[in-house]
Amino acid sequence: MQRPGKNKWIYLISPLLSLVFMLFFISPSFIHAETSMQGYKEVFQDHPILPFFNKGERTNNENSDKQYQDLEDVRIIPGGQSIGVQLETKGVLVVGHHKVKESEGTKSPGEAAKINVGDTIVEINGQKINHMTDIKPIVDHSGKENKALQVKLKRGDKFMETNLQPVFDKKEKAYKIGLYIRDTAAGIGTMTFYEPKSGKYGALGHVISDMDTKKPIDIKQGSIIHSSVTSIEKGDNGLPGEKQASFQTQEKRIGNITKNTDFGIFGKLEKGVNHEKYEESFPVALSHEVKEGPAKILTVVDGEKIEEFEVEIISSVPQKSASTKGMVIQITDPRLLEVTGGIVQGMSGSPIIQNDKIIGAVTHVFVNDPTSGYGVHIEWMLEDADIIEPDNDNEVAA
Known part of the structure; x- marks a missing residue:
C-alpha cells in the first residue's frame, strides 16, 4: 500500500488538531467566567474576571480549591449583636479650616x-x-x-x-x-462573627471613614461595646434609614479594635458575648459556593435581641481577589420591611447565612431602593481578622 505524502498527512490530521486545541483551551474557568456574567451587571463591572489564559495565573477554580483547603477546618460563631464603636486616631485628624x-x-x-x-x-x-x-x-x-x-x-x-x-x-x-481637628470617632454597627478559640472577631464589613472628610480613619486603638437599639428611623427611596442605639463608653467594653480596613473592623474579644440563636460554630462558604436564592441575616431591631430575617441573594460574583461588593441582596422578610423599610445604617456587618454556612455580611444599602444593597464575602473578612492566610499564589512577578 502506498504511504500518503507528508502534505496529505497534514491535511488529514488538521481538523483533529483543531478539535483538540478547542477542547484543551476552552477550559472550565472560561465557561465559569461567561456564566458568572449573568449576575448583577453593576457589580460585575467593578470586579472584572481576568482572562483565563494569563501566563502565571491560576484559574478561578484552582484558586478556590486552594482556599477551600485552607478554610475547610475553619468554624466561626455568627454575630448579629448591635455594637458601639469607639476609635482613637493615629495623630490628630484635620476636618476643616476656620x-x-x-x-x-x-x-x-x-x-x-x-x-x-x-x-x-x-x-x-x-x-x-x-x-x-x-x-x-x-x-x-x-x-x-x-x-x-x-x-x-x-x-x-x-x-x-x-x-x-x-x-x-x-x-x-x-x-x-485655623484648623478644626478631631482625635476620636464613635458610632454603631453589627458584629459579623467571632472565632471561639482565639477570640478574634470581625464586624461592619466596610471601612470606617470620618464623617466630614469621608476618608478612612487611621486608628491608634479602639473599643467595641455592648449596644442597645432604642428606635429605628425607617428608610425610604432616596433616604437611607438608621438605627438609633445607646452604649456606655468603657463600662460595657467587650473587645479591642486593632484594624480598620476595607472589609471592616477587627480585633479580639475580652469578654464573652451572648447569642440567643446560636452558640455552636458554623462552617464558612467561599464566594464560588454562594448561590442565588434564599438566605437569612442576623441583626437587632429592638434592644439587644438578635433575630433572623429572610433575604434573597440576587447576585453573587465568584471573586478571585479581595473586593468589597461581592453580593447583591434583597430583604424579603415582611416584618423587617415593616420595621426598617429594608437595609438601614447600623445594620452593616449583619452576618448572612445560606445552607447552614456563613457566607458574608451586609455592607451597603442602595439609596434609591432601601430593600436592596451589597454584601461582602466572608473569606475577605477572615483574612483581615488573621484567621486565615491570604492566598498569594495568583500574584505574577513583573
Missing part, C-alpha cells in the same frame, strides 16, 4: 500652610501628637516666641512637612492655627 481674626483682617494659618482636610497631624516641632490637647501648649509657646511650627503630616500613605505660623486671635485673646 478664619482667625487678627489686626490685618482674617485668615486661616492652617490653610495658608497648605494643610488639607483629611490630613493627619502626627508631629509638631518634633513632638508626637496623640491627642488634640497636645497641640494647644505648643501653639501658645510658639506664638509667644513668634516662631513658626514645624508640622509633620500624613496625607494618604505619604508623610510631608510644612511650616505653620500661629496667629493671635484678638477676639478670643489666644493663638490659633
Whole structure:
C-alpha cells in the first residue's frame, strides 16, 4: 500500500488538531467566567474576571480549591449583636479650616500652610501628637516666641512637612492655627462573627471613614461595646434609614479594635458575648459556593435581641481577589420591611447565612431602593481578622 505524502498527512490530521486545541483551551474557568456574567451587571463591572489564559495565573477554580483547603477546618460563631464603636486616631485628624481674626483682617494659618482636610497631624516641632490637647501648649509657646511650627503630616500613605505660623486671635485673646481637628470617632454597627478559640472577631464589613472628610480613619486603638437599639428611623427611596442605639463608653467594653480596613473592623474579644440563636460554630462558604436564592441575616431591631430575617441573594460574583461588593441582596422578610423599610445604617456587618454556612455580611444599602444593597464575602473578612492566610499564589512577578 502506498504511504500518503507528508502534505496529505497534514491535511488529514488538521481538523483533529483543531478539535483538540478547542477542547484543551476552552477550559472550565472560561465557561465559569461567561456564566458568572449573568449576575448583577453593576457589580460585575467593578470586579472584572481576568482572562483565563494569563501566563502565571491560576484559574478561578484552582484558586478556590486552594482556599477551600485552607478554610475547610475553619468554624466561626455568627454575630448579629448591635455594637458601639469607639476609635482613637493615629495623630490628630484635620476636618476643616476656620478664619482667625487678627489686626490685618482674617485668615486661616492652617490653610495658608497648605494643610488639607483629611490630613493627619502626627508631629509638631518634633513632638508626637496623640491627642488634640497636645497641640494647644505648643501653639501658645510658639506664638509667644513668634516662631513658626514645624508640622509633620500624613496625607494618604505619604508623610510631608510644612511650616505653620500661629496667629493671635484678638477676639478670643489666644493663638490659633485655623484648623478644626478631631482625635476620636464613635458610632454603631453589627458584629459579623467571632472565632471561639482565639477570640478574634470581625464586624461592619466596610471601612470606617470620618464623617466630614469621608476618608478612612487611621486608628491608634479602639473599643467595641455592648449596644442597645432604642428606635429605628425607617428608610425610604432616596433616604437611607438608621438605627438609633445607646452604649456606655468603657463600662460595657467587650473587645479591642486593632484594624480598620476595607472589609471592616477587627480585633479580639475580652469578654464573652451572648447569642440567643446560636452558640455552636458554623462552617464558612467561599464566594464560588454562594448561590442565588434564599438566605437569612442576623441583626437587632429592638434592644439587644438578635433575630433572623429572610433575604434573597440576587447576585453573587465568584471573586478571585479581595473586593468589597461581592453580593447583591434583597430583604424579603415582611416584618423587617415593616420595621426598617429594608437595609438601614447600623445594620452593616449583619452576618448572612445560606445552607447552614456563613457566607458574608451586609455592607451597603442602595439609596434609591432601601430593600436592596451589597454584601461582602466572608473569606475577605477572615483574612483581615488573621484567621486565615491570604492566598498569594495568583500574584505574577513583573
